[in-house]
Amino acid sequence: MRPRLFDVLVAAVRPLTPQVNEYLLRAPDGGPLPAYEAGAHIELHWTMPDGEPMLRHYSLIGGDALRDDPPGTWRIAVQREDRARGSADIHRRFVPGMTLTCSHPLHHFRIDRRDGHSVLIAGGIGITPILSMLRSVARRGCSFDMVYTARSAERMAYRQEVETLAGTHGRLHDTGTQGRLDLIAYLAAQPAGATAYVCGPASLIQAVKDAAASLGWDPARVRSETFAAAPSADDVGFDVELRASGRTLRVPAGATILDTLTAAGLHPLYDCRRGECGLCPVPVLAADGPLRHRDRYLSADERAAGKSLCICVSRLQGDLLVLDA
Ligand code: FES
Structure with missing residues (x-):
C-alpha cells in the first residue's frame, strides 16, 4: 500500500x-x-x-x-x-x-513496550532508529542495554547523545581498533527473555541472529531493520520493462526496483521491504542476465526457476529485465 x-x-x-x-x-x-x-x-x-x-x-x-x-x-x-x-x-x-x-511515518520496526529488557544494537548509520528507541527506553526508565558499533569513532553519528542517554547501560565499539564485537558473549550476558533490536548492515543483522540462535534464543526475540538491500560492490544499473503497463524504467545501481517503480508514480504492492513478507514478488518474463535473489521469502526451487522476483531487495545482473507488471 x-x-x-x-x-x-x-x-x-x-x-x-x-x-x-x-x-x-x-x-x-x-x-x-x-x-x-x-x-x-x-x-x-x-x-x-x-x-x-x-x-x-x-x-x-x-x-x-x-x-x-x-x-x-x-x-x-x-x-x-x-x-x-x-x-x-x-x-x-x-x-x-x-x-x-x-x-506519513511508517512503523515496521516498533519497540515492544512490554519488553522486560531491551537490547539495542546499532551498526553505523543504523543508529538512527536505535537512537529513537534508546530515548524511549531511557525516558520510560526501562531495563535496557545498548551497543553501538562502527568502523571508527569518527564515524559514530550521535555518539555524545548515545553516551548521555545510555550512561552505564551503553557502550561504543570501534571495530577499527577493537575488532569484531563478540556478539555471542554480548547476548549471553543479557537477562533471560530479553528482546534485541538491531539496525545496521545486513552482515551485522545476520551475525546477531546467528549469535542469538546459537544461544537458543527464540528467533522472534531478535527484531531488525534494514532499508532495502545493502548495496553490493557488483550491483549494476539496468532497465526494467513493465510489460503490462508499457513502461521501461532505469534502475540505478544504488536503488531497488521497488523504489524505482514507486518513485515513477506506480503502485506496486509491498510491505516489509526486507524480502520477508511475500507481498512484492512479480512474475519475470525475461532477463538477459542472472537474477540476484536477496529475499528470504521465495523457496530455493522458486529462485532456481527464475520466474519470480522480490522487487524490494532482489535485482538483475544484466541490462534488461522484463516483468509482468
Ligand atoms: S515487500 Fe515484503 S518481500 Fe518485498
Whole structure:
C-alpha cells in the first residue's frame, strides 16, 4: 500500500560526521508534523537535477532530548554513500528552504513496550532508529542495554547523545581498533527473555541472529531493520520493462526496483521491504542476465526457476529485465 504523501520544508542542516548530515524538517505552514513512535521511518521523494524521480527511506530521529527542537518537527540523518547518487544529491542540494515530499511515518520496526529488557544494537548509520528507541527506553526508565558499533569513532553519528542517554547501560565499539564485537558473549550476558533490536548492515543483522540462535534464543526475540538491500560492490544499473503497463524504467545501481517503480508514480504492492513478507514478488518474463535473489521469502526451487522476483531487495545482473507488471 502506498502511503499518503505531503510536503515538508528543510528547516536546518547540521553535519554530524564527515559522511553524515542531519536535516531538520518542518511543515510549510509551521504546524506540527504527524507524531510517530520510536523506530518509525518515512519515504522521502524528490527529483534529481536530470529529472529522475528519487525515493529513499529514512528513520525519524525525533526531537532531541538534549536540545530544544520546535514542537512537531522531524529529524533525519543521511549518510553520503559514494556509490549512491541519491544520498550524494541530498548532501549537495538539500538546504534550508527546500521543499520535499514525504510519507506519513511508517512503523515496521516498533519497540515492544512490554519488553522486560531491551537490547539495542546499532551498526553505523543504523543508529538512527536505535537512537529513537534508546530515548524511549531511557525516558520510560526501562531495563535496557545498548551497543553501538562502527568502523571508527569518527564515524559514530550521535555518539555524545548515545553516551548521555545510555550512561552505564551503553557502550561504543570501534571495530577499527577493537575488532569484531563478540556478539555471542554480548547476548549471553543479557537477562533471560530479553528482546534485541538491531539496525545496521545486513552482515551485522545476520551475525546477531546467528549469535542469538546459537544461544537458543527464540528467533522472534531478535527484531531488525534494514532499508532495502545493502548495496553490493557488483550491483549494476539496468532497465526494467513493465510489460503490462508499457513502461521501461532505469534502475540505478544504488536503488531497488521497488523504489524505482514507486518513485515513477506506480503502485506496486509491498510491505516489509526486507524480502520477508511475500507481498512484492512479480512474475519475470525475461532477463538477459542472472537474477540476484536477496529475499528470504521465495523457496530455493522458486529462485532456481527464475520466474519470480522480490522487487524490494532482489535485482538483475544484466541490462534488461522484463516483468509482468
Ligand atoms: S515487500 Fe515484503 S518481500 Fe518485498
